[in-house]
Amino acid sequence: MTDHAAAFHALHTGPDLLILPNAWDAASAALMASAGAKAVATSSAAVAWAQGFPDGDALPTDRLIAVIADVVRVTSVPVTADIEGGYTDDLAELSETIRRVAGAGAVGISLEDGARDPDLHARKIAAARAAADAEGVALYINARTDIYLRDLAQGEAALTETLRRATLYLDAGASGLFVPGPADEAVIGALADGVQAPLNIMLRPTTPPAERLAALGVRRLSSATAPFRAAYGALVEALPGYLETGTFGALTGRGALPDLDGVFGG
Numbered sequence: 001m002t003d004h005a006a007a008f009h010a011l012h013t014g015p016d017l018l019i020l021p022n023a024w025d026a027a028s029a030a031l032m033a034s035a036g037a038k039a040v041a042t043s044s045a046a047v048a049w050a051q052g053f054p055d056g057d058a059l060p061t062d063r064l065i066a067v068i069a070d071v072v073r074v075t076s077v078p079v080t081a082d083i084e085g086g087y088t089d090d091l092a093e094l095s096e097t098i099r100r101v102a103g104a105g106a107v108g109i110s111l112e113d114g115a116r117d118p119d120l121h122a123r124k125i126a127a128a129r130a131a132a133d134a135e136g137v138a139l140y141i142n143a144r145t146d147i148y149l150r151d152l153a154q155g156e157a158a159l160t161e162t163l164r165r166a167t168l169y170l171d172a173g174a175s176g177l178f179v180p181g182p183a184d185e186a187v188i189g190a191l192a193d194g195v196q197a198p199l200n201i202m203l204r205p206t207t208p209p210a211e212r213l214a215a216l217g218v219r220r221l222s223s224a225t226a227p228f229r230a231a232y233g234a235l236v237e238a239l240p241g242y243l244e245t246g247t248f249g250a251l252t253g254r255g256a257l258p259d260l261d262g263v264f265g266g
Helices: 002-010 026-034 044-050 061-074 091-103 118-134 155-172 185-194 210-216 226-245
Strands: 018-020 040-042 079-082 108-112 140-144 176-178 199-202 220-222
Touching (some): 002 140, 026 061, 040 044, 040 061, 044 061, 061 091, 091 118, 108 118, 118 140, 118 155, 140 155, 155 185, 176 220, 185 199, 185 210
Parallel strands (some): 018 220, 108 140, 140 176, 176 199, 199 220
């Protein structure tokens, strides 16, 4: 685990952009790792949906920990977990969750502020750092701020507030900053220039390609729910034909799976 933590930190230092796929269970994580992913992240929304819960701190913590443990068990690459807002604003409860996340084998987390007071979020980051340090884990804390995603400010004010929060969160112990939302190159470049830590951007239909993001100074790209949507979108597309005809053809033509029994040790 110590080696994975060091390797995961190093992946943010270049020279290549860290392109992270976001998994939602053991099978999706194993497929991502076998495709060549240097690390695997979980997507909080995709994990919640796969477990039958809405996004937004609704997933029971026990289920979160079980998914993380499953993902770690079937992969040999570093795993980072999106834990939404920590599922609580109570610092003691958050610290216990961080201990459990680290105990499940994750070497990184994403922790989002959402609509919370940024000073509270900074205290949560500090609590997460202290809990991880107490477990002897050099946890990569990806502090997510939702200024752009939630349209909490616009234009220059959005940039100013994001950079203010970046300083606040990094001073509290964050390892990097995650800013989902922006796709405009000028905004991304200004963020990369202003954030004194690795910058993480979320994949969107209009996001610049990886080569361009790297040139702008971005260090990490997260797929977010795009893989989940691709997989389940294919299922939604295929099911009506199968239910109408009862034939195999409606479910073919969407790629071949590897021997998952072999992947999982069967």
